Amino acid sequence: MGFRMAIDHLQTMLYGTDDLQHLHSFAQTMPWYLLLLIPVTGGLVVGLILNRFTDDGRVCSVADVIEGAALNDGRVGLRAGIASAIASMITLSSGGSSGREGPVVHLAAVIASKVSDWLKYDGVTARDLLGCAVAAAVSASFNAPIAGSLFAMEVILRHFAIATYAPIVIAAVAGTVVNRLAFGNIAEFTLPQASVLDFYEELPAYLLLGLVCGLVAVVLMRSIFWAESVADRLQQRTGLPAALRPAVAGLLLGVLAIGFPHVIGVGYETTAAALTGQLLLFEALGFAFVKAAAVSITIGGRMGGGVFSPSLMMGALTGLVFGILATAVFPEVSGSETLYALAGMGAVAAAVLGAPISTTLIVFELTGDWQTGIAVTTSVSLSTALASRLVDRSFFLTQLERRGIHLAAGxxxxxxxxxxxxxxxxxxxxxxxxxxxxxxxxxxxxxxxxxxxxxxxxxxxxxxxxxxxxxxxxxxxxxxxxxxxxxxxxxxxxxxxxxxxxxxxxxxxxx
CATH class of the missing domain: 3.90.1280.20 (CBS domain Like)
Structure with a gap:
């Protein structure tokens, strides 16, 4: 919660608005040079921090937590972890187009590692403690105790041991209590009305949506990896100091933000607009392309942040585009286009994370809409099945595979x-x-x-x-x-x- 509030306070200072839920709308009224200057300055500070306190100049992420659980007795590095949290906080506050959940997960792992050192925990006990920390962090970030506990087991520990279940669930409940004490029992996104799947004839459309979302997820992941590879080659050829790489990424983001301010920050305002059907077809399609570019620049440029919130936004936009087309072509058997947006949000995010169970539950807990289970789970199942064949299971495991760490095969x-x-x-x-x-x-x-x-x-x-x-x-x-x-x-x-x-x-x- 402290990480989330720190982002809010710093973002308010930099952009001059208290209404962070509508930051993108406010950014449209800002002078163009401020939209350019803020991410460049943020990137410069991030570069100085990472190159001073990390070995490779990159932000630690969920992939490092998975590696720590599998190979390092449930531990991640303290020095690099703290630096990564500060760098991600600055990135997200200064307009970086990424998410806060990945840094929160890693920060929780840093705390768990330190506690394991104090208590001299090793092996299964240290890994369980790591799972507890991650579950509490995800639950506190999303107000989602069920999804938080399953995320820790499905993504981080990558198994569902009975002995692990009880402590992780208790930790997730504790994290949720912390969230509700600060913000109340409020869903992150409010849908305009209950979304209901009226016709079973519509289910094939959700199967097709799942395949489309799986491809979108793969394109998003490969775009990030391609951007990272291109940035590596350019840095080597030009001799650009590693500390300046995030600043260059910030410059590119600022240029994008001048024309498309919705790329700034986490992007929940645009996601909410997609879920409530407030965007037109070409508007949603254009936003999706620009958002994919912004996320690739942010992460490929080593500015920091996570991929979960961007994948939610990409999924909601993809689902809305699909829903607009489906309801126009088959109006007699089509329900609400916003239900497609909700299903698409879960489908893309599940494919990126490689976590169909916890992501489905996160979507339900974020929206408070539990009546859409058939549509969401249908799309999620197809998207993860397809995407897992085209990458190494998930974004995080593919990251590790690119580093020569072979966790995807088990x-x-x-x-x-x-x-x-x-x-x-x-x-x-x-x-x-x-x-x-x-x-x-x-x-x-x-x-x-x-x-x-x-x-x-x-x-x-x-x-x-x-x-x-x-x-x-x-x-x-x-x-x-x-x-x-x-x-x-x-x-x-x-x-x-x-x-x-x-x-x-x-x-x-x-x-």
Whole structure:
């Protein structure tokens, strides 16, 4: 809640309006140079913070929390995490076109990591505590206790263990209480009237909407990754300092905001307009294209923020466009175009997050409309099924895959990357280790692994060379890189360690 209120206060200072729910409308009356100057200044400050306090100059996000849950005993970095939260707060306050939920999730993970360090929690306990923190943060951000608890299990922990359920739900309820003490029991979006699916003949349209939304979600995700790759190449070719990259992104955003002020910030005003049918066909279509560009610039330019709110806006606009066309072509069997907007909002967001269950519930809890379940779940199911085939399951898992972290395929793929050769090898002094002379001959042939190498790198050597073991070495810089033989990694030992890790993961998931 403090993060959310800090954004509100800073945004009020920068844009000079207390009515943040209608910021975009107010921005239309502002001088063009202020719309340009504010995001540039914000980007400059963000660049200085990230390049001073992070290793790679990028904002930590939900992907880092998923990585922490899977590979790092439920922990994320403290220094980079705090810097990322401040950078995202500045980005969202100064007009960055992204969402606040991703930074909130990571900030919760930072707090959970610190508490786990204090209490000396490791393994399943630390991961459960991380899940509790995320559930509370999402619930406090959305006033959505059911969706918050399921989001933590579906997206972060990526399993639904019974033993994990109770503490996570309690944490989600606590987060919701905090939200309601501050804002009351108020839905984020208010629909004009109850949306009802009047005709079952209309269901095929929602199936088609799901496929359309799945493609839109893929286009949005790939646009962000393409923008990031292009920005990387341009930065290398031009020699642009990394600290200035967010400022350049802010400049591009400012240029967009002059003509399309709806790209500023989270975008809930435009989302609400789509859900209430206040936009015309070409207006909604144009807004969707410009919003996709703005989100790609913001995240590709390393300004910070998350993708959930932008995906809600993209989904609502997509659904509204589809609904306008559907009701015009088949008026005799079509219901409300705003119901299509609601279903589209859930469908695009679910595909981006790779979380059909929690996203569906978030849509219901955000709008307070539970009578649209058939339409929303129909579209969500098709969108996630299609999008998950065209990317690595979700936006976050694709981010990790691009960094060489293979979590999308499940524990059978990533557990090998958690085990080090030095931890599994037989030491040279062990009587059951290989002979030193044989190890030296293999090292001379290049058949060896560093002690810091993972089993993911070591296991292919056994199949490729047809050997039962490989020497484990340590390069000594003080001796011109001479290889010191520490021991030998046997294939049978590596397989035993892998099986133990798989068994432990299965036990946690079925606890």
């Amino acid at each position: 524990p059978q793929a990533y557990l090998l990357a958690m085990l080090r050769a030095g931890a599994v090898m037989r030491p040279a002094a062990d009587p059951k280790c290989a002979a030193e002379s044989a190890c030296r001959d293999m090292v001379a042939q290049g058949l060896c692994v560093e002690a810091s190498a993972t089993l993911e790198a070591a296991m292919p050597i056994f199949d490729r060379a047809g050997v039962d073991y490989v020497p484990v070495i340590l390069r000594r810089p003080d001796k011109d890189g001479e290889a010191e033989i520490l021991g030998a990694l046997f294939q049978v030992d590596a397989l035993k360690a892998y099986n133990r890790a798989l068994a432990a993961t299965a036990a946690e998931e079925h606890s």
